[in-house]
Structures are given as structure tokens and as C-alpha cells.
Amino acid sequence: xxxxxxxxxxxxxxxxxxxxxxxxxxxxxxxxxxxxxxxxxxxxxxxxxxxxxxxxxxxxxxxxxxxxxxxxxxxxxxxxxxxxxxxxxxxxxxxxxxxxxxxxxxxxxxxxxxxxxxxxxxxxxxxxxxxxxxxxxxxxxxxxxxxxxxxxxxxxxxxxxxxxxxxx
Amino acid sequence: xxxxxxxxxxxxxxxxxxxxxxxxxxxxxxxxxxxxxxxxxxxxxxxxxxxxxxxxxxxxxxxxxxxxxxxxxxxxxxxxxxxxxxxxxxxxxxxxxxxxxxxxxxxxxxxxxxxxxxxxxxxxxxxxxxxxxxxxxxxxxxxxxxxxxxxxxxxxxxxxxxxxxx
Numbered sequence: 001x002x003x004x005x006x007x008x009x010x011x012x013x014x015x016x017x018x019x020x021x022x023x024x025x026x027x028x029x030x031x032x033x034x035x036x037x038x039x040x041x042x043x044x045x046x047x048x049x050x051x052x053x054x055x056x057x058x059x060x061x062x063x064x065x066x067x068x069x070x071x072x073x074x075x076x077x078x079x080x081x082x083x084x085x086x087x088x089x090x091x092x093x094x095x096x097x098x099x100x101x102x103x104x105x106x107x108x109x110x111x112x113x114x115x116x117x118x119x120x121x122x123x124x125x126x127x128x129x130x131x132x133x134x135x136x137x138x139x140x141x142x143x144x145x146x147x148x149x150x151x152x153x154x155x156x157x158x159x160x161x162x163x164x165x166x167x168x
Numbered sequence: 169x170x171x172x173x174x175x176x177x178x179x180x181x182x183x184x185x186x187x188x189x190x191x192x193x194x195x196x197x198x199x200x201x202x203x204x205x206x207x208x209x210x211x212x213x214x215x216x217x218x219x220x221x222x223x224x225x226x227x228x229x230x231x232x233x234x235x236x237x238x239x240x241x242x243x244x245x246x247x248x249x250x251x252x253x254x255x256x257x258x259x260x261x262x263x264x265x266x267x268x269x270x271x272x273x274x275x276x277x278x279x280x281x282x283x284x285x286x287x288x289x290x291x292x293x294x295x296x297x298x299x300x301x302x303x304x305x306x307x308x309x310x311x312x313x314x315x316x317x318x319x320x321x322x323x324x325x326x327x328x329x330x331x332x333x334x
Binding site for chain 1: 227228229230231232233234235236237238259260261269272273282283284287288292293294295296297313314315
């Protein structure tokens, strides 16, 4: 009985000493702030994605019909650089951005070819494209593609030498 | 003469088509800037002479950015006395979003309100997070785009602070 008590006490004391020696264990880390929840980009079916190279080839082919290209991300990014010919539709992670997107497409035929993109941050963290895609699907648009931006617009479009413009 | 004018026009057009994403490279001098902090006070890069500056572009909607910020606060507390100065620059379209977030999750370093012009002065901030290390002479010594390896970043900071103290 005494032996068990000594073992138990030693274990408790040991844990306390380890915790005191290791600040990482002793003090809880401050929790990282979390962005608002959003529909993830991963919710977009693969069949609805278009690769940057594919879109660039389409834009550079004079004979190819051009889709309506909408940037559904942040204005600070759009102003610095956007796909040549793309319109700013507003961030789809906010209701105001979604409303702007709905208004932009309200008068369009449902079979209009539309490409949306963002590129604000790595694909799995983008708060906009999943929301924008779902909104357009909900409105009945049947020819919507989402440009797959693996890392960000700078690396995956601009630095590849694909056509860009800047300004609001 | 016309040929020169055409070449100049082509060069200007080419530059504009290339956009701003020729990203400020390691080895370049960091552009000087002044932007307001959350209290409205102007903050300049030049306000931190002799410091190793960690300049972090972030936004409240950027998950990977928010994951990094507690670490940066920890580094400011741990290495500040050795000469590290962290500066956060919010690229939110609406500064109120940054204010709300920082009110709930204060940082141990100043947060500035950035804009597209500041991004362009750094060669285009076209994806977040983006972090620069700027040495005490104002030269960019490292650039980390996206989900950086924070252990590597910290090792680089320690090495630079050790150099600085020699």
C-alpha cells in the first residue's frame, strides 16, 4: 500500500516538475484567432475547375469565345493586379459581395460561360470561391468554372506571365 | 525618333501588362512607407532604425495569417530586446474588420492599415500571408509567401539577430 502511494506521489511530483521546466507544457498557448466560417473551396466539384494555363490559353486564342471573368475576392488584390478583362464582383465571403455578384449576373442567360476566381490565399483557405460558386449554382447558372489557384494569384497567374491588368 | 517613341511606349505597355508581381526580391532595399496604426498614428519603416524588422502582410479573412499571429507576438516578446521588431500590415478592404479582430486578439506588435498602393510598392501583395525580414540597414533578407515554415523563419531570425549583435 505504502509503495503504491509513493509511486503515485512520485508520478504527480514528476508531472509538476516537467510542466514547470517546460513552459510550453506549463502555460497554455494563446489560441489563434479564427476567420469566419465559409463554404470551402474543396466543395467545388473537380469537373467545375479550370486550370490557370487552360484559361490563359483560352484568353490568348483570338478565335475562342471568351467567358465572363469575375474576381470574387478582395478589392485590395484586384486593384494591384487582375486577369485582363476580369470584372470585380466583390468578396463572396460577405453578404454585400454576394449581393453584388447576384446583381452582376441577374440579366444574363443561365447558360452564360462564367469563370470566377480569387487567389487571395492557398486554395484550401480561400473564403470566397466556394461561396460564389454555390451562389451561381443556386441561381441556376450551368456553365460556371472556378479557376483553381493552388497558392495565390501572384504565383499561379501573374508570375507565369499570363495576361493581367491593374487598377479599379 | 518615332522608333524610340514606339520602343518606349512598348516598354511602358509591357511593364503595365506585367502588373506589379515582380515581387520585391531578397537583396533589394525595402521601400519606405508610412501608414496609420489602429489608433491613427502614422508609423514609418524608418521609425525602427537598427532593428531587424519582420513585416507581415495579413488580413482578417486569411486563416493561415491568423494562425501565425500568436507566434509573431511570442517572437516580439522573446526577441524584441535583441532587436526584433514585428510590424503587421492589414490588407483588409475594410479596416474595421482588422480593428474588430485585434480588439479580440491583441498582438504584441503594431498593426498598420495597409492598402493596394503599399502592396504595389512591395512589388504586389497578391496572396496572403506574405512576410518579409528586413535587416537593420533596410535590406530585404528573406521573403516568405503563403504558409511559411515558422521553425525555419525563427531560425533565420535568431541567426540574423546573432549577426546583428556582433
